[in-house]
Structure formats: structure tokens, C-alpha cells
Amino acid sequence: MILLDTHVLIWLASEPGKLSKEAREAIRISSRAGGLAISAITLWELGWLATHGRLEIGGTAEAFVEKISSRTAIRPITVKIAVLANEFSADYSSDPCDRLIGATALAEGIPLVTKDAKIRASKQVKTIW
Numbered sequence: 711m712i713l714l715d716t717h718v719l720i721w722l723a724s725e726p727g728k729l730s731k732e733a734r735e736a737i738r739i740s741s742r743a744g745g746l747a748i749s750a751i752t753l754w755e756l757g758w759l760a761t762h763g764r765l766e767i768g769g770t771a772e773a774f775v776e777k778i779s780s781r782t783a784i785r786p787i788t789v790k791i792a793v794l795a796n797e798f799s800a801d802y803s804s805d806p807c808d809r810l811i812g813a814t815a816l817a818e819g820i821p822l823v824t825k826d827a828k829i830r831a832s833k834q835v836k837t838i839w
Contacts, residue, residue, distance in 0.1 A: 711745035712736055712838065713815045714782065715824035716755045716807070719748055720765065723778050733823050736838045747783040749791075749814040751807050791817045802832040 714722070714737070721728040722737060729737070740746055753775055758764075760771035767774040787810060794813035795806070803809065803826060812835045815822040821836040822829070830837045 711743075711747055711783070711818070711820045712740045713747050713749065713785070713811065713818065713820050713822045714752075715811055715822060715826060715829075716748075716752045717825065718823045719752060719756075719778060719782070720759075730825070730839050733825075733839055736821070736823060741781070745783075746781060747785050747818070747820070748779060749785050749811045750787050751810040751814075753779060753784065755807055785814050785818060787814070788817065798834055799832070801828070802834050803828050 718729065718733065718737075726734065737746065756765075756775045756778060757771055760767050760774045765774070791810060791813045794816055795809040798809055798812065802812065808826065808829060811824075812822060812829060815835050821838050823838045824830065825839055829835065830839060
């Protein structure tokens, strides 16, 4: 199983050419095994992007979020994840959503597929890009 960052999920659905070769291969392998996951906070991010006109959607924000997340397992924000998100050092992203997504990967013991250079450089979460 792998965890997809929000931008990776969006690109997978709309612009797969933006994904690195390694990311595409990891997604291909994991999707065959039923192992694509997203953090619950990704649902909120998708809804925010859709309702604030940051993404082109063909319909309602709710339908968009439902469709784009339908092929993934949604990992809940647990007490452990909430605490871990606050324990990353300063060189990790300060964005609360990024912290919750990273903490989800850490708590689940799965790699995070992300292009985010700050997250990858921090080496606090195993990443694929």
C-alpha cells in the first residue's frame, strides 16, 4: 500500500504526465494490489480546491471529490496521527494538511508519493517520487 499526496491524486486523475516515472510505477503496482490510499484530510483539500475555483470540475464539488477519491482507501485521522503531525521537526512542511498526510504515512508504515521537495528533503517520512 502507498499513500498519495493530494497533488498526486489530482495529477493521476487529470494529468498523469506530471507524475515521475517512479511514482507512476509505484501507483501501477499498488493499484493492482488494491493498495492506493489517501488521508482523510485529502478529502477536505479536494473540496476546498473545487469550491474555491482552484480546479476545473465538471459538476458539483461533492461529485468531484467522490469521483476522484473513489479508487482509494481513505485513512482516518487517528489520535496517533494527530499527535505525530505535531512532532515533525521544523524542516518538514509547516502546512497542517501536509503534516497530517505525512503523519498518516508514518503511522501506517507506508510510503508517501509526493513531489513536495521540502517533505522529501526532510527524510522524516519514506517517500516515492
